[in-house]
Amino acid sequence: xxxxxxxxxxxxxxxxxxxxxxxxxxxxxxxxxxxxxxxxxxxxxxxxxxxxxxxxxxxxxxxxxxxxxxxxxxxxxxxxxxxxxxxxxxxxxxxxxxxxxxxxxxxxxxxxxxxxxxxxxxxxxxxxxxxxxxxxxxxxxxxxxxxxxxxxxxxxxxxxxxxxxxxxxxxxxxxxxxxxxxxxxxxxxxxxxxxxxxxxxxxxxxxxxxxxxxxxxxxxxxxxxxxxxxxxxxxxxxxxxxxxxxxxxxxxxxxxxxxxxxxxxxxxxxxxxxxxxxxxxxxxxxxxxxxxxxxxxxxxxxxxxxxxxx
Ligand SMILES: [Zn+2]
Numbered sequence: 001x002x003x004x005x006x007x008x009x010x011x012x013x014x015x016x017x018x019x020x021x022x023x024x025x026x027x028x029x030x031x032x033x034x035x036x037x038x039x040x041x042x043x044x045x046x047x048x049x050x051x052x053x054x055x056x057x058x059x060x061x062x063x064x065x066x067x068x069x070x071x072x073x074x075x076x077x078x079x080x081x082x083x084x085x086x087x088x089x090x091x092x093x094x095x096x097x098x099x100x101x102x103x104x105x106x107x108x109x110x111x112x113x114x115x116x117x118x119x120x121x122x123x124x125x126x127x128x129x130x131x132x133x134x135x136x137x138x139x140x141x142x143x144x145x146x147x148x149x150x151x152x153x154x155x156x157x158x159x160x161x162x163x164x165x166x167x168x169x170x171x172x173x174x175x176x177x178x179x180x181x182x183x184x185x186x187x188x189x190x191x192x193x194x195x196x197x198x199x200x201x202x203x204x205x206x207x208x209x210x211x212x213x214x215x216x217x218x219x220x221x222x223x224x225x226x227x228x229x230x231x232x233x234x235x236x237x238x239x240x241x242x243x244x245x246x247x248x249x250x251x252x253x254x255x256x257x258x259x260x261x262x263x264x265x266x267x268x269x270x271x272x273x274x275x276x277x278x279x280x281x282x283x284x285x286x287x288x289x290x291x292x293x294x295x296x297x298x299x300x301x302x303x304x305x306x307x308x309x310x
Contacts, residue, residue: 001017001018001019001103001105002014002015002016002017002104002290003015003058003100003102003103004059004060004292005056005058005059006044006047006055006056006059008047008055009044009046009047010297012044012059012292012293012296012297013056013293014102014289014292014293017103019104020100020107021107023107023110026109027108027110027113027117028105028108029063029066029067029072029074029107029108030065030066030104031064031101031103031104031105031106031310032064032066032126032309033063033064033126033130033307034060034062034063034101034102034103034130034308035062035063035130035131035283035305035306035308036060036292036295036296036305036308037061037062037134037160037305038161038210039051040061040296041299042210043059044296052099057099058099058103059099059100059102060100060101060102060308061099061101062076062101062130062131062132062133062134063101063106063130064126064129065106071120071126072119072120073117073118073120073129073130074108074112074113074116074117074118075112075116075133075260075265076097076098077095077096077097077098077112077259077260078095078096078109078114078116079091079092079261079262080092080093080094080096080111091258091259096109096112098112102289115262116262120269121273124272125280127283128272128280129272131164131268131282131305132268133260133265134160134161135164135168135268135271135272136261136264137161137257137259137260137264138164138167138268139168139260139264139267139268140257140260140261141165141168141208141229141231141257142165142168142169144257145169145204145227145229145257146227147169147172147173147174148173148174148203149173149174150174151174151175151202151204152174152177152199152201152203152204153169153174153176153177153202153203153204153205154176154199154200154202154204154222155176155178155179155194155199155208156179156180156199156205156208156214156217156218156221157208157209157210158178158179158182158196159181160304161208161232162208162209163178163189163192163282163304164192165206165208166192166194167271169193169206171193171271171276174203174204176192176193176195177194177195177198177199178194178195178196178197178199179196179197179198179221180209191277191278191281192277193277200221201221201222201223202221202222203222203223203227204227204228205218205221205222205227205228205229206228206229207228207229207231208231208232209232210233210234211234212234212240215234215240218230219242219243219246219247219252219254220246224246224250224251225250226252226253227252228252228253228254228255229255229256230255230256230257231257233258282304283304283306283307284300284302284304284305285303285307286306286309287306287307287309288308288310289309289310292308
């Protein structure tokens with residue numbers, strides 16, 4: 001079969017490899033479509049400490065595919081159910097990940113298949129269903145933000161994650177404002193329930209850009225007594241100089257949000273199927289698997305997500 005494998009930052013190759021063999025309990029999925037996302041682009045450029053440890057590394061984690069004639073999606077990880085984090089209802093400390101969705105076939109490990117593999121509801125397009133993982137992360141973020149009806153919620157980051165967060169915030173009763181981004185994103189923002197603007201003195205601020213500057217901007221933007229959710233990860237060695245005065249004297253709440261849970265994965269699939277927002281607008285490009293390295297090497301300016309077809 002064909003598969004895209006990452007040899008080193010910037011060195012992605014589509015090659016012939018043996019079809020993966022599922023072990024007991026694993027599920028072999030024939031990929032219909034995989035989607036690119038910001039994490040993949042970041043990994044392509046600078047590698048990834050968790051998701052691309054080997055060389056070559058299997059690559060791609062948002063997908064929709066076929067098992068025994070049924071259309072399915074799966075999240076890219078599953079919790080262990082026994083660690084300290086799982087016992088406390090917090091994020092699992094021992095997540096198992098999958099990778100390799102940029103390929104003809106993908107093995108979903110047993111632990112993920114057991115809790116995070118779902119049949120796609122009828123009438124949901126494969127490209128839309130494949131967004132279940134990032135949308136589940138956004139629902140997790142909104143859960144962590146503890147949004148109240150009427151809260152103003154600033155979102156730093158106007159990419160697909162920012163737009164999905166906006167939809168989740170709007171659905172939770174908040175008023176999302178997307179901060180920054182190019183003017184052409186404004187119309188799209190309104191389709192996902194958001195305005196665009198400066199976001200000053202917001203009740204809640206989501207950092208969804210994954211940069212040091214955005215972490216600092218988030219702490220600057222939030223109102224006194226407000227909540228910041230750090231949604232975008234930084235490199236391990238990052239130590240952004242947070243405004244300690246504001247955190248202490250203005251009683252800010254700072255929270256991290258990472259990844260998703262089985263509950264938010266199920267909720268995300270329902271949210272996609274509801275058709276409440278024009279999810280399909282987030283897929284702006286379509287490429288064949290063989291052309292994926294070219295796309296990553298020189299991503300178009302207007303790229304949100306690309307559908308990658310084997
Ligand atoms: Zn666990």
